[in-house]
Amino acid sequence: MNVLITRTAEQSVDTVNLLSAAGLSPYCLPMIEIVAQTPDFSHSSYDLCILSSPAAVKYFLPHYKHLKIWKFIAVGAKTAEALTAATGATDILVPEKFYMADIAAKLDKWDLAGLKVLSPGAETRATDMHAFFAERGAIYEAPTTYQTLPVKYDDNYVGNFIHRYDINTVTFLSPSAAKTFFDQTELDSSVKIVAIGTTTKAVIPDRYNVLMPETQTMEGIVKLLRS
Numbered sequence: 001m002n003v004l005i006t007r008t009a010e011q012s013v014d015t016v017n018l019l020s021a022a023g024l025s026p027y028c029l030p031m032i033e034i035v036a037q038t039p040d041f042s043h044s045s046y047d048l049c050i051l052s053s054p055a056a057v058k059y060f061l062p063h064y065k066h067l068k069i070w071k072f073i074a075v076g077a078k079t080a081e082a083l084t085a086a087t088g089a090t091d092i093l094v095p096e097k098f099y100m101a102d103i104a105a106k107l108d109k110w111d112l113a114g115l116k117v118l119s120p121g122a123e124t125r126a127t128d129m130h131a132f133f134a135e136r137g138a139i140y141e142a143p144t145t146y147q148t149l150p151v152k153y154d155d156n157y158v159g160n161f162i163h164r165y166d167i168n169t170v171t172f173l174s175p176s177a178a179k180t181f182f183d184q185t186e187l188d189s190s191v192k193i194v195a196i197g198t199t200t201k202a203v204i205p206d207r208y209n210v211l212m213p214e215t216q217t218m219e220g221i222v223k224l225l226r227s
Helices: 008-022 054-064 076-085 100-106 130-135 158-166 177-184 198-203 217-225
Strands: 002-005 026-027 034-036 044-050 067-074 116-118 140-143 143-148 169-172 191-197
Touching: 002 008, 008 026, 008 191, 008 217, 034 177, 044 054, 054 076, 054 143, 067 076, 067 191, 116 130, 130 140, 143 177, 158 177, 191 217
Parallel strands: 002 026, 002 169, 044 067, 044 116, 116 140, 169 191
Antiparallel strands: 034 143
């Protein structure tokens, strides 16, 4: 099975290894690139810092040494692993999904009034947490530490790539990658489309049948493709 990876080139390395180990044939065609940003922070210390992905950890790290963080929330085990490796933090709250309900459940017994909450990350987010924290009296700040940009290829390049390498499965792990892909090409009905996350699925044109793994990870995708 020839599987197309649409993540950034940097993010694709582990994905290639995972797919190859499962006996699948990975091909990389990045649909997005990530560019670091230099935000302004309103405070020098924060009571809570929420990081939604390993990328959020990576692009927050240059600023971390200038800030004091009392408690971290890392969405998903891989984000928590990246955070521990980068900062040494181990006492981390770990919701499995970046949904407001999952984050709220982790904070159910917290008195958030007056707390300073930081959520560094991409310029657009799948979940908007402003209202949740405002209602509870917290001071919420979501600076942009990285920007996701589309990768534009020459006309017909993406479609030709699909045919040249006989791609029969295309994977999408972010809405931006999916949107950029379908802005540049279409797919035959014989090609499987696998997406992680409802927000990613939502940007894929309705005419396509989109598969979603039971576990919203690359490991979940591998399990789905081998089933």
